[in-house]
Structure formats: C-alpha cells, structure tokens
Amino acid sequence: MFRVLPLLNLLVIVKRYGYLCLVGMVLPITVYGQNKVWNLKECIDFAFKNDVALNQQILMTEINSINYKQAKDNLWPNLNLSDAQEFNFGNTINSNTNQVIHQNTNSNYPSLSSTVTLFNGFKYMNLVKENKQNYEAGKLDIETQKNNLALNVTAAYEQILYDRDAVTIAQHQIESDSIQVEKLKIFVRVGQTPEDSLLLIQAQLATDRSTKVTAETQVELANVQLEQLMEMPIIIDFTIERPAQTEITADVTSTAADIYNTAAGILPDEKSAALKTNAFETDLLVNKAALLPSLTLTGGLSTEYYSDLTNTSYQTTYRDETIGYLQNNPSQLVTGPVPVTNTTSQPYTFSNQFKNNFSQVIALSLSVPIFNNFKARNNIRLAKIAVENAKLNEQAVKNTLRKNVEIAYTNQVAGSKTYLATKEQLLSETRAFADMAKKFSVGLANVTDYLVEENNYYKAVLANLQAKYEYIFETKIVSFYTGTPLTQ
Numbered sequence: 001m002f003r004v005l006p007l008l009n010l011l012v013i014v015k016r017y018g019y020l021c022l023v024g025m026v027l028p029i030t031v032y033g034q035n036k037v038w039n040l041k042e043c044i045d046f047a048f049k050n051d052v053a054l055n056q057q058i059l060m061t062e063i064n065s066i067n068y069k070q071a072k073d074n075l076w077p078n079l080n081l082s083d084a085q086e087f088n089f090g091n092t093i094n095s096n097t098n099q100v101i102h103q104n105t106n107s108n109y110p111s112l113s114s115t116v117t118l119f120n121g122f123k124y125m126n127l128v129k130e131n132k133q134n135y136e137a138g139k140l141d142i143e144t145q146k147n148n149l150a151l152n153v154t155a156a157y158e159q160i161l162y163d164r165d166a167v168t169i170a171q172h173q174i175e176s177d178s179i180q181v182e183k184l185k186i187f188v189r190v191g192q193t194p195e196d197s198l199l200l201i202q203a204q205l206a207t208d209r210s211t212k213v214t215a216e217t218q219v220e221l222a223n224v225q226l227e228q229l230m231e232m233p234i235i236i237d238f239t240i241e242r243p244a245q246t247e248i249t250a251d252v253t254s255t256a257a258d259i260y261n262t263a264a265g266i267l268p269d270e271k272s273a274a275l276k277t278n279a280f281e282t283d284l285l286v287n288k289a290a291l292l293p294s295l296t297l298t299g300g301l302s303t304e305y306y307s308d309l310t311n312t313s314y315q316t317t318y319r320d321e322t323i324g325y326l327q328n329n330p331s332q333l334v335t336g337p338v339p340v341t342n343t344t345s346q347p348y349t350f351s352n353q354f355k356n357n358f359s360q361v362i363a364l365s366l367s368v369p370i371f372n373n374f375k376a377r378n379n380i381r382l383a384k385i386a387v388e389n390a391k392l393n394e395q396a397v398k399n400t401l402r403k404n405v406e407i408a409y410t411n412q413v414a415g416s417k418t419y420l421a422t423k424e425q426l427l428s429e430t431r432a433f434a435d436m437a438k439k440f441s442v443g444l445a446n447v448t449d450y451l452v453e454e455n456n457y458y459k460a461v462l463a464n465l466q467a468k469y470e471y472i473f474e475t476k477i478v479s480f481y482t483g484t485p486l487t488q
Contacts, residue, residue: 039241040157041487043230044150050231054145061138068131074124077116084109103308111302118297121289126282133279140272147267147480149229154476154486156226160240162469163219166462170212173458177205180450183441197447204451248468252416254482256409260402263481269401273394280390284383290376293368303357309348316341408477415471422464433457 038046048054086107117124181201187193223238264270318337326332369376436453439445480486 035237035239037239037241039487040154040243043157043226043240044153044487046232047149047153047230048146051145051149052231054142054149057138057142057145061135061142064131064135064138068128068135071124071128071131074127077114079112079114081112082110105306105308107307108305109302110304111300113298113300115296115298118295120294121292123286123289126285126289130279130282130286133275133282137272137275137279140268140275143268144272150486151477151480153226153229155473156222156229157240158469158473158476160219160222160226161242162466163215163222164242165465165469167212167215167219169458169461169465170208170215173454174205174208174212176454177201177208180440181205184447192443200447200451204454248419248471252409252413254409254478256406259409259478259481260405262483263401263405264398266483267401267481269397270394273390273397277387277390277394280383280387284380284387287376287379287383290372290379291369293366296365296367298361298363298365300361302359302361303354305350305353305357306348309353310345311348311352312343312345315344405481408474408481412471412474412478415467415474419464419467419471422460422467426460426464429457429460 086109088105088107090104091102181198184193184198184201188195188198224234226240227234227238317340319340320335321338322333323336323338433453433456436445436450440447440450476486479488
C-alpha cells in the first residue's frame with residue numbers, strides 16, 4: 001500500500017526537483033491510495049489483461065494467423081530480380097578475336113525470373129487448410145483459457161465473501177458474550193452468581209476474539225489469492241463488492257446429460273480439439289504429397305553487357321595491282337583487281353548490348369520422386385501416429401468436460417440438500433439458543449449449558465453460511481456450462 005510522504009520531505013522534493021517531480025510522485029500515491037471496490041467483472045477483466053499464459057496464447061494465435069496468411073501467399077508465383085556485376089583483371093579472352101589479352105574488363109548480367117507451381121499433390125492447398133484449422137483452434141484456446149481463469153477468479157471472489165461473513169459472525173459472538181460478561185460481573189458483585197461462571201464466559205470471550213482474528217486472517221489470505229490470480233501486487237485495503245442478495249431456491253431441474261450436451265455445443269473446448277484433429281489429418285495429406293510428381297512453370301528475362309565487346313564492320317574494295325609477268329619478262333606486267341578489306345571498330349554501347357542480348361525463356365519442370373531414403377514414407381507414418389494421438393486428445397477433452405459437468409452437477413445437487421439441511425438446522429438452533437438465553441438470563445440455566453448451546457448455534461450459522469456460498473458457486477458453474485456468464 002502506498003503511504004503519503006511526510007510534508008517536510010515533499011517540500012524538500014519540490015525545492016530540489018520542482019513541481020513536475022512532485023506531481024509524478026503524488027499521482028500514483030493518489031491512484032493506488034483510493035479505496036477502490038472491485039466487482040467480479042472488473043476482477044475477471046483485470047486478470048484477462050495481466051495473465052501471462054493467456055497473453056502468450058494470444059501471441060501464439062497471432063503467429064498462427066501469420067502462418068495461415070503465408071500458406072495462402074505460397075499459392076502465388078514468385079518474382080525475382082537478380083543482377084551480377086563482374087570485374088576481371090589481368091589476362092582475359094578477347095570476345096572479338098578470341099585471343100588471350102592482358103586487359104581489365106567488367107561484365108553485367110541482369111535477369112528477371114518467376115516460378116509457379118502447377119501441381120505438387122495439392123500440398124500447398126492442404127497447407128492452407130491445415131494452417132487455417134490451427135488458427136481457428138488457437139482462437140478457441142484463448143476462450144478456453146479465459147473461461148478457466150474466470151472460474152478460478154470467481155471461486156476466489158466467493159471465498160472472500162464467505163470469509164468476510166465469517167468475520168461478521170465472529171464479531172456478533174464477541175458482542176453477545178461481552179454483554180453476558182458485563183451482566184455476570186454485576187451478578188458476581190451482588191453474590192447472585194459464582195465467580196467461576198464469570199471466568200467461563202470471559203474464557204469464551206477470549207476464544208471469540210481469537211476466532212475473529214483467525215477469520216480476519218482468512219480474509220487477508222483469500223484477498224492475496226484473488227490478487228495473485230489477477231497478477232496484481234498485494235494491496236492492503238483490497239476490497240470487493242458484495243453482489244445483491246438473491247433468493248436461493250435450492251432447486252435443481254436439469255440433468256447432467258442435458259448440461260453436458262449444452263456445454264459441448266457452446267464451450268470452445270471440444271471445438272478446439274476437433275479442429276486440431278482435423279489439422280493433423282490435413283497434415284497427413286501434406287506428407288502424402290511428397291510421393292506424387294510435381295510440375296512447375298518457370299519464365300525468365302535476361303540480358304548481358306561486356307565492356308570489351310566492340311561493334312566491328314568490314315568493307316572490301318578492289319584495286320588494280322601487278323599480279324605477274326608475261327613469259328617471265330619483267331617488262332611485260334600483268335595487272336588485275338586485288339581485294340582490300342578495311343576494318344572499322346566502334347564501341348558496343350551499354351544500351352545496345354542490353355537490347356541486342358535480350359532473351360526470354362519459358363520452361364516446364366517435372367520432378368518425380370523415386371527414392372529418398374524412405375524419408376517420405378516415415379514422415380507419413382509419423383503423421384498417422386499424430387492423427388491417432390490427436391483423436392485420443394480430442395476424446396480426453398470430451399471426457400474432461402463431461403466429468404467436470406458431472407462433478408458440478410453432483411456438487412450442485414449435494415449443495416442444495418446440504419443448504420436446505422443446514423437451513424433447517426439453523427432454525428432449530430436459533431429457537432434453542434433463544435430459549436437457552438432466556439433461561440440463563442433468569443438463572444434457570446448454568447453457564448456451561450449456555451455456552452454449549454451458544455457454540456452449537458454459531459456452528460449452525462457457519463455451517464449454513466458455508467453451504468450457502470458453496471451452493472451459490474456450484475450453481476454459477478452449472479449456469480456457466482449452460483451459457484450464463486459468471487458475472488450474472
């Protein structure tokens with residue numbers, strides 16, 4: 001619990017650190033210092049917000065959501081852009097003359113490609129289905145954890161109410177015995193009653209006070225239990241709201257089978273288990289796809305650039321030249337046309353190379369599994385075992401829900417009978433104690449008989465109180481199984 005700082009300390013803080021620091025320190029003191037009264041709904045909502053396991057399940061469901069989306073996205077073709085830049089130093093092959101030369105060059109090879117799976121044994125489609133089932137089961141698991149947490153919070157809440165009433169009853173007994181002590185003091189003083197009777201009443205009063213201390217301790221322990229379920233640091237003045245009192249009819253009309261059938265239809269437990277079984281069955285189909293051929297379609301665009309590549313053109317002309325002699329007479333020259341080739345080289349520009357080297361490709365690829373060290377077969381066997389285990393888990397969830405319903409129903413029926421019996425017992429003890437009190441007040445009964453009857457009366461009060469709260473809680477559980485929120 002936060003305590004108000006002494007005024008002198010606050011003045012020192014203001015002087016040193018200013019008004020903002022004071023506000024920052026006093027604000028949480030004010031907030032936590034308020035004597036807030038928590039109702040059941042607020043306790044449950046607070047627990048939902050702060051429970052670690054519940055929030056971890058929420059995060060796990062978000063992961064399942066992402067996996068589900070990715071499984072659907074896997075059905076789309078991929079698209080990849082790549083570009084490789086090479087730098088060559090030293091000896092290289094001239095692309096024009098095909099001769100080794102010593103020259104630094106660079107090359108670039110951009111490409112754009114896409115691949116789509118046309119058939120893979122329906123693996124991707126089944127993966128979509130499997131991830132969807134896991135995602136839906138995860139959402140139901142969140143609701144299951146919320147339900148379990150809400151039931152625990154409700155039980156702790158009802159325990160506090162019972163313990164607080166037990167303190168009130170202990171206080172009533174103290175007040176009753178205190179009155180008797182004062183009366184007996186007068187009677188002892190005038191000699192009407194022996195002193196040992198006063199001592200017995202005083203001893204009982206001391207016992208009453210001890211009982212109240214024990215009851216108050218139980219209230220604090222019950223508060224701690226509820227606060228821990230809410231993941232809340234302990235607050236000394238933690239207080240819960242007492243709900244409006246409603247008439248208890250103690251009438252059970254439904255049967256356990258009817259309650260279970262209703263619970264199975266509205267609660268998430270069995271639905272989640274069934275979805276998980278379906279997910280494992282779908283995973284079996286995914287593993288069987290590894291035995292089937294797969295067919296993919298690939299398309300690509302590519303080009304290239306080489307820095308040493310030139311654009312060379314050749315032009316041949318003819319000119320008259322001496323090609324020989326007549327009859328070996330040098331004075332008689334023979335002339336004729338001789339071809340002359342002129343070579344012209346120009347740089348092969350970057351843009352022209354990209355344009356002229358541009359190419360497209362479309363390819364179909366078929367893959368037929370023949371032997372993979374029995375990996376696919378063994379994965380199928382493991383998947384089948386997982387399916388059987390999931391079915392057993394689903395049956396276990398059904399059995400657990402049925403047993404919980406049967407226990408709740410049996411406790412409600414037994415609680416109804418116990419409440420009615422303790423109520424009747426309390427009526428009898430109330431009349432008996434009232435009669436004994438009258439006799440004791442006029443001296444027709446001794447103190448021992450009075451204390452015995454008083455203890456019997458308060459035992460009956462506590463027994464009826466406990467039976468009432470137990471019956472109320474069991475009724476809340478049964479109503480919860482049939483669709484009524486715990487906060488109603």
